Each structure stands twice: as C-alpha cells, then as structure tokens.
Amino acid sequence: MDFNDTPEEAKFRAEVRAWLEANAKPKDPNKARAGRSNKAEADRLASARVWQAKKAEAGYAAITWPTEFGGLGGSSIQSVIYSQEESNFEVPGGFFDIGLGMCIPTMMAWATKEQNERFVKPALYGKEIWCQLFSEPSAGSDVAGLRTKAERDGDDWVINGQKVWTSGAHFCDYGIIVTRSDPSAPKHKGLTFFFLDMKSPGIEVRPIKQISGESNFNEVFFTDVRVPDSQRLGDVGEGWKVALTTLMNERLAIGQGSGVDYTELLKLARQTELESGPAIKDANVREHLADWYVETQGLKYTKFRTLTALSKGQTPGPESSIGKIVSGPKMQDLASFAMDLQGQGGILQGDEDAEMNAAFQNQWMWGAGYRIAGGTDEILRNIVSEQVLGLPQDIRVDKQVPFNELPSGRK
Amino acid sequence: MNFDFSDDQKMLKDQARKFLDDTCTLDHVRKILEGDAGHDEAVWKGLCDLGFAGAAIPEEFGGLGLGPLELCVLAEELGRCVAPVPFSSSIYLAAEALKQFGSQSQKETWLPQLATGACVGTVASSEGTQPPSPATVKTSFADGKLNGTKIPVADAMISGIAIVLANTGGAGERALSLVLVDLNGDGVSRREVETIDPTRGHGEIVFENAPAELLGQEGQGWDDYRRVEAGAAVLVAFEQVGGAEAAMNMAKDYALERYAFGRQIGSYQAIKHKIADMYVKLELARSNAYYGAMAFAEDAGDLELAAAAARIAATEAYRFAAQESIQVHGGIGFTWEANTQFHYRRSKLLALSLGSASRWKDRLVSELEKSNVA
Numbered sequence: 193m194d195f196n197d198t199p200e201e202a203k204f205r206a207e208v209r210a211w212l213e214a215n216a217k218p219k220d221p222n223k224a225r226a227g228r229s230n231k232a233e234a235d236r237l238a239s240a241r242v243w244q245a246k247k248a249e250a251g252y253a254a255i256t257w258p259t260e261f262g263g264l265g266g267s268s269i270q271s272v273i274y275s276q277e278e279s280n281f282e283v284p285g286g287f288f289d290i291g292l293g294m295c296i297p298t299m300m301a302w303a304t305k306e307q308n309e310r311f312v313k314p315a316l317y318g319k320e321i322w323c324q325l326f327s328e329p330s331a332g333s334d335v336a337g338l339r340t341k342a343e344r345d346g347d348d349w350v351i352n353g354q355k356v357w358t359s360g361a362h363f364c365d366y367g368i369i370v371t372r373s374d375p376s377a378p379k380h381k382g383l384t385f386f387f388l389d390m391k392s393p394g395i396e397v398r399p400i401k402q403i404s405g406e407s408n409f410n411e412v413f414f415t416d417v418r419v420p421d422s423q424r425l426g427d428v429g430e431g432w433k434v435a436l437t438t439l440m441n442e443r444l445a446i447g448q449g450s451g452v453d454y455t456e457l458l459k460l461a462r463q464t465e466l467e468s469g470p471a472i473k474d475a476n477v478r479e480h481l482a483d484w485y486v487e488t489q490g491l492k493y494t495k496f497r498t499l500t501a502l503s504k505g506q507t508p509g510p511e512s513s514i515g516k517i518v519s520g521p522k523m524q525d526l527a528s529f530a531m532d533l534q535g536q537g538g539i540l541q542g543d544e545d546a547e548m549n550a551a552f553q554n555q556w557m558w559g560a561g562y563r564i565a566g567g568t569d570e571i572l573r574n575i576v577s578e579q580v581l582g583l584p585q586d587i588r589v590d591k592q593v594p595f596n597e598l599p600s601g602r603k
Numbered sequence: 604m605n606f607d608f609s610d611d612q613k614m615l616k617d618q619a620r621k622f623l624d625d626t627c628t629l630d631h632v633r634k635i636l637e638g639d640a641g642h643d644e645a646v647w648k649g650l651c652d653l654g655f656a657g658a659a660i661p662e663e664f665g666g667l668g669l670g671p672l673e674l675c676v677l678a679e680e681l682g683r684c685v686a687p688v689p690f691s692s693s694i695y696l697a698a699e700a701l702k703q704f705g706s707q708s709q710k711e712t713w714l715p716q717l718a719t720g721a722c723v724g725t726v727a728s729s730e731g732t733q734p735p736s737p738a739t740v741k742t743s744f745a746d747g748k749l750n751g752t753k754i755p756v757a758d759a760m761i762s763g764i765a766i767v768l769a770n771t772g773g774a775g776e777r778a779l780s781l782v783l784v785d786l787n788g789d790g791v792s793r794r795e796v797e798t799i800d801p802t803r804g805h806g807e808i809v810f811e812n813a814p815a816e817l818l819g820q821e822g823q824g825w826d827d828y829r830r831v832e833a834g835a836a837v838l839v840a841f842e843q844v845g846g847a848e849a850a851m852n853m854a855k856d857y858a859l860e861r862y863a864f865g866r867q868i869g870s871y872q873a874i875k876h877k878i879a880d881m882y883v884k885l886e887l888a889r890s891n892a893y894y895g896a897m898a899f900a901e902d903a904g905d906l907e908l909a910a911a912a913a914r915i916a917a918t919e920a921y922r923f924a925a926q927e928s929i930q931v932h933g934g935i936g937f938t939w940e941a942n943t944q945f946h947y948r949r950s951k952l953l954a955l956s957l958g959s960a961s962r963w964k965d966r967l968v969s970e971l972e973k974s975n976v977a
C-alpha cells in the first residue's frame with residue numbers, strides 16, 4: 193500500500209507542475225476560501241477565458257479526450273493528477289464545467305464529424321460556452337417528464353416551451369436540449385434531443401435570483417425557435433438515450449464539493465471564546481470536528497481507492513457514488529455549525545464584518561442548492577440502493593401510459 | 604497510487620474466508636451464545652493451526668513474520684462472521700504489546716505460545732464503569748506484586764497471561780505502567796461476568812499480591828497502552844467493517860424476501876434509503892480503515908490520527924447497520940431466533956472494547972491540534 197506515483201505518473205506530474213509554476217500563481221494558504229459569488233462575473237469570465245485558452249493550448253484542458261478533438265489522449269489518472277496539481281494554484285474556473293463535462297461529451301458521442309470539428313475546439317478554448325437545457329418547471333428529478341414541444345416543419349423543428357434552472361444560460365453561446373416530440377407516446381419514448389444556438393430568435397433568458405441573492409441560473413423561454421434537423425442528436429423519439437449520455441457524464445463531473453471544511457472550522461474554534469472557555473476545548477465542538485474530519489478523509493480515501501483501480505487499468509467500483517450524498521449535507525451542516533459558534537455575529541454576511549469573508553455564510557446558502565443540483569440527495573440514494581445494492585426500483589405508474597395522460601408538476 | 608491490499612494479502616483473506624465459511628457459521632456462533640463456553644475452541648484452534656494467530660509475530664518467535672496488513676484482512680473476515688474467538692485479546696493487544704514493549708526474554712517466553720495458541724493473552728485495563736485513565740486506575744504494582752481488580756477483561760477465563768495497566772506511583776500520566784502477569788500463578792482469582800455479548804467471554808480478575816513484572820518502562824504505561832490501543836483500533840475497525848457489511852447484507856436480503864402491502868419491503872424508500880445509508884457509512888469506514896492500515900504498517904507517525912478516524916467511522920458504520928438491520932426485519936428481528944442479534948451485540952461490544960467513540964473523537968481532535976492544519 194502506498195500513494196506513490198508510478199514512474200510515468202511521476203513524470204507527468206512533474207511536467208504538469210512545471211507548467212503550472214510557469215503559468216499560474218500558487219494559492220495563498222492564509223486566504224480563506226470564499227463561498228461562490230457572482231459579483232463581478234464579467235471580470236471573472238474574462239480571466240477564466242484567458243486561462244482556459246492557455247490550458248487548452250498546453251493540452252491540459254481535456255486530458256482524456258482524443259487528440260483529434262484537441263485533447264491529450266491521456267488517461268483518467270493523468271486527468272486527476274492535473275486537477276490535484278492545479279488545486280494548489282489560484283486559477284479562475286467554473287464557467288466551462290457543464291459544457292466540457294457534459295455537453296461536449298454528448299456531442300462527441302452523437303454529433304457528426306463535421307459538427308464536432310466545428311464546435312469542440314472553440315468550447316475547449318473557452319471561446320464558446322455551453323449550457324444544459326434539461327430541467328423544466330414540471331421536470332427536475334423526473335426529467336423525462338418534460339413538456340417543451342418540438343414540432344417538425346420542413347427541414348426544421350419548431351420549439352416552444354420553457355426550461356428552468358439553466359446554469360450560465362445568460363452567458364452561454366450554445367446549449368443541448370431535450371424536447372417532447374410526441375406527447376401521445378409513453379414519456380421516455382416521445383423525446384428528441386438537439387443542440388442549438390442560444391442567440392436564435394425566439395429564445396429569451398431571464399436570470400433567476402437565488403436564495404443567496406445572486407443569479408447563476410435562469411429561466412429560458414422558447415417561442416417558435418427554429419432548429420435545423422441537422423442539429424438533432426440521435427433519432428426522433430430516441431432523445432432519452434442521448435440524455436442518458438449527458439446524465440452519466442453529470443455524475444462524473446459533480447465531484448466532492450469544495451469550500452470551507454474542517455480546517456476552517458478548526459481555525460474558527462481555536463480563535464473563538466465561548467462562555468465555558470475556548471471553543472476548541474468544548475466537547476460538542478470536538479465531536480463535530482472529528483465527525484467532519486472523518487467524513488472528509490473518508491471521501492478522500494474513497495477517491496484514492498477509485499484512483500488505484502484506474503491506475504491499474506481496472507474499472508472503479510461503485511464506491512465513488514457516495515461522494516455527493518456525503519459532501520452535500522456536510523457542506524451545509526458544517527457551515528451552519530460554524531455560524532452557531534459565532535453567536536449573534538453568525539448572521540453577519542458582509543465581507544468586511546463577517547468572519548473569514550463570510551465563507552461560512554456563503555456556503556450555508558450554497559449548500560442548500562448543492563444538495564439539489566445534479567441529482568437530489570433522495571435521487572442519489574435511489575441510485576445507490578437500486579444500482580449498487582440491487583434493491584427494487586420504485587413502483588412506476590408512468591412507464592406505459594401515454595405522456596399526455598399523466599399527472600406531473602404541482603397540482 | 605496503490606491504495607489497496609496486495610494479491611497475496613487478498614489470497615490470505617480468501618483462505619480465511621473459506622475456513623470461516625465452513626467452520627464458523629452463525630449456527631456455530633449461536634452454540635456459543637446459548638452454551639457455557641465463552642469461545643469456540645475448534646474455530647480458534649483452526650485459526651492457530653493455519654498460522655493466522657501468528658501471522659504478524661516474527662519468525663524468530665514462531666510466527667509467520669508478516670505484518671499489520673495481513674492482520675487487517677484477517678480481522679475483516681473475523682468480523683464478518685462474528686467469530687467467537689480470542690483473536691483480538693491475544694493478537695491485536697497482548698502479542699502487539701509484547702512485540703513493541705517486551706524484553707527479549709518476555710518475547711521468547713510468550714510470543715511463540717501466543718502464535719500457536721498454546722497460551723491466550725489478554726490486556727486488562729478497565730476497572731468497572733469508570734473509563735481507565737491515569738486518574739482512575741487503582742490496581743497497583745510494587746515490589747513485584749500486583750494488587751487490584753480488573754473488570755471486564757476479555758477472555759479472562761481462558762487467558763494464560765494478562766498485560767495489566769497498573770499504578771506504579773508516578774505523577775500524572777507517569778502514574779501508570781504495563782505489567783505482565785501469569786494468570787496461572789499465585790494470587791490470581793477470576794470469575795466469569797455476564798455481558799451484552801456472550802459470544803465473546805469476559806471475566807473479572809482479582810489480583811492479591813500476584814507475582815508480576817514490568818512490560819516496558821515504569822511510568823510509560825499510559826503512552827504504551829495508548830500506542831497498542833491505536834494499532835488495535837485499526838484492526839478492530841476492519842472487524843467492524845466486516846461486521847457492518849454482513850449486517851447490511853442481512854438487511855438487504857430480508858428486504859428482498861419480505862412482502863408487505865403487496866410489495867417487497869425493499870421497494871419502499873424508507874427501507875431502501877436506510878440500506879443506502881448503511882452502504883455510505885460502510886464505504887467511509889472502509890476507506891478510513893485502509894488509511895489506518897497504511898499508517899499502522901508504515902509506522903509513519905500519524906497512526907494515532909489515522910486509527911482514531913478508522914475507529915470512529917467503523918464504529919458508526921457497524922452501529923448503524925446492526926441497529927437498523929433489526930429495524931428492517933420488523934418483529935422477527937427482535938427475537939432470540941433471529942440472527943440480527945449477533946451483530947447488534949457485537950457492534951456494541953466492539954464500540955466499547957477500546958473506549959467509546961467520544962473518547963476517540965477527543966483523541967482525534969488533539970492530534971489535529973498538534974498537526975497544526977489550520
């Protein structure tokens with residue numbers, strides 16, 4: 193048992209590190225990790241594009257992609273090595289994850305050679321950004337319950353309806369969308385999948401103000417939006433199959449969660465004086481700290497087990513499916529506990545007044561959404577119990593019935 | 604990255620599993636539960652004959668000369684089948700204490716006997732319902748004589764030697780020393796005690812001027828004891844992981860067989876999600892236990908932290924799986940006849956055998972404070 197790189201892995205790590213040292217600034221360990229915030233989003237986007245282009249030029253933007261798509265043709269383990277090294281540097285990111293993690297892989301699996309030649313590189317270099325238009329007001333966990341209509345008209349399709357929670361739609365250039373092309377078929381059978389230009393006439397993007405007051409996602413309205421049939425991915429009525437490619441990649445893309453963790457809580461506990469004495473000496477504080485430490489380490493070493501399998505060229509086991517189930521509630525609960533420690537001052541959220549630039553308060557807000565985005569806690573438990581443990585699927589009342597006869601949404 | 608056991612270690616695990624599948628079914632464990640013996644002699648003898656007890660004992664002292672990682676894979680299998688054997692007392696604790704702190708002659712005398720099972724060893728620290736510490740241990744050792752009462756002591760009735768945590772009169776943490784005593788010598792009396800898990804026999808031992816000798820240095824007992832405990836915590840974590848997985852599988856199998864309201868109970872999310880949570884806790888425990896194994900094997904200085912993490916995660920995984928497995932079984936799970944009780948009993952026994960989770964959480968945070976991560 194060891195954490196050592198193989199000689200090839202070590203060589204790759206050294207290359208990556210040298211490149212990062214030459215091109216990026218190391219992280220300042222004394223700077224508290226701030227929660228996500230979209231203040232000055234335009235500035236961050238601009239600098240993220242510059243960094244993305246640099247990374248793509250060096251081949252590190254898509255390590256596992258084939259070289260003909262601008263990737264490095266590398267292994268998953270190399271990709272992880274890069275991320276490990278990059279996490280020690282102060283680099284802008286977050287804008288391209290959905291596009292490169294989900295949309296473009298779906299394109300690579302289903303679009304034509306010419307289309308991929310046209311779209312993959314600009315996405316990789318951060319020139320064009322993609323979004324995922326799946327969820328609707330009446331279709332979230334149950335995404336196949338979507339209603340946005342696509343009707344054939346000559347060489348085009350005409351799309352009408354509404355998507356919601358579309359992250360980044362307000363700055364995206366292209367999107368992938370699942371639509372209902374046959375409402376009289378059972379729900380998984382009547383779907384058709386497209387990619388489209390977000391600047392098409394008839395698309396209106398309205399930012400949604402989140403619980404945090406920021407706006408990272410949007411409602412997207414479609415009024416007679418024309419999409420050429422050549423932008424259809426997969427067969428008519430086979431959109432669910434294509435969507436599954438995206439959703440599979442979603443699970444790979446959504447990682448362990450980030451943000452404040454036990455180290456920041458430890459720091460806070462050390463500097464906080466409770467009525468009973470230093471917070472770090474409080475039994476309740478110590479129990480919680482230990483529990484979150486154990487969870488964080490558990491996820492870290494679970495990842496190491498997965499990497500071991502990859503490093504040996506084996507298929508990783510199902511253990512990686514526990515990541516978001518553990519990290520979502522942990523993010524939220526840890527932040528909430530840290531706020532409690534600060535007493536009345538725990539409500540402060542202004543950068544100046546709040547402890548550690550309001551990192552706990554921001555994470556407390558974001559944690560609530562993290563447990564929903566990309567598969568809720570409940571859906572993930574269904575996945576573990578059904579796909580890992582072989583327990584029966586939920587009883588389904590909607591599989592054989594024509595879609596237009598089903599109840600959905602909020603009644 | 605090679606964060607896994609080697610092929611040889613996995614082979615050893617398979618070998619142990621095959622042996623235990625044949626000889627240590629829950630029917631065998633039930634015989635111990637319902638009978639007078641505190642352990643299954645046939646299983647214990649078999650484990651010793653296969654060389655497992657001596658796996659990590661050096662060859663010069665009659666063992667196989669393997670290491671902690673081999674003990675970890677064996678522990679997982681012992682935990683899986685709720686083995687009623689004195690393996691943890693004799694090997695994780697007594698043999699490891701002798702290996703680390705024994706004099707050459709102590710090792711020569713006792714390790715070969717522990718390796719073959721000719722003698723069973725145990726560690727005696729508790730003195731009742733107050734957790735042992737430099738402030739509470741009253742058993743005293745002076746002028747070669749041991750006096751005091753230890754309860755509960757695992758495998759007290761079948762052990763030939765005990766390593767006793769005793770007060771030697773020093774100040775503060777230096778109050779304690781480890782003392783090696785021959786339980787068949789003078790001044791030792793013992794009785795069996797009733798516990799929550801009769802499949803692992805326990806007793807009370809009373810020492811009245813019992814001849815004994817120091818193991819390791821005088822005044823170092825508390826540090827040495829905690830060091831042995833940390834290694835044992837890793838091994839017990841593997842037993843807990845094995846047990847938690849078995850309890851989870853029991854719940855899962857029952858959830859697939861049992862119908863209520865016209866459906867398998869495993870199709871209700873209240874049950875499915877409960878079992879998914881067992882799996883999540885199990886994987887967190889397994890991953891922490893692997894790291895504990897590595898820290899134990901490499902002796903790199905972070906054993907205390909790694910062991911605490913392994914113990915906390917594994918204690919929680921086994922607690923939850925064992926307790927909720929009864930819940931999934933409904934009324935039948937609460938009966939004597941059902942096998943769910945074995946894990947319920949054992950999970951609590953293991954949770955307390957090296958001290959409670961709260962104590963280990965406190966130890967973990969003390970290590971974090973030292974390591975200065977923030």
Ligand SMILES: Cc1cc2nc3c(=O)[nH]c(=O)nc-3n(C[C@H](O)[C@H](O)[C@H](O)COP(=O)(O)OP(=O)(O)OC[C@H]3O[C@@H](n4cnc5c(N)ncnc54)[C@H](O)[C@@H]3O)c2cc1C
Nearest residue numbers: 324325326327331332333357358359561564565566568570
């Ligand atoms: C920050 C954020 C970003 C997002 N970005 C995108 C994006 O870019 N593109 C996109 O398409 N979508 C996006 N989403 C939408 C996200 O995928 C959905 O919110 C999510 O799938 C849940 O759907 P819903 O909100 O409709 O809730 P619902 O599905 O209505 O769920 C409501 C509650 O019911 C529970 N529930 C539902 N079905 C079951 C079941 N079978 N068993 C048990 N419980 C159940 C859920 O767990 C939840 O607690 C984003 C969401 C968030 C919060």
Ligand SMILES: Cc1cc2nc3c(=O)[nH]c(=O)nc-3n(C[C@H](O)[C@H](O)[C@H](O)COP(=O)(O)OP(=O)(O)OC[C@H]3O[C@@H](n4cnc5c(N)ncnc54)[C@H](O)[C@@H]3O)c2cc1C
Nearest residue numbers: 861862863864868871872873874930931932933934935937
């Ligand atoms: C101490 C004790 C005393 C008792 N005394 C009496 C008595 O005097 N008279 C008498 O008639 N009975 C008595 N009972 C029986 C008791 O009422 C049943 O055990 C109880 O109703 C559960 O039924 P079950 O054991 O068949 O479990 P099951 O119904 O098989 O349940 C097994 C598991 O499945 C779960 N489950 C079942 N259906 C669902 C569902 N729809 N959704 C989610 N989860 C579900 C249960 O919660 C449980 O976890 C007693 C039981 C006990 C333990």
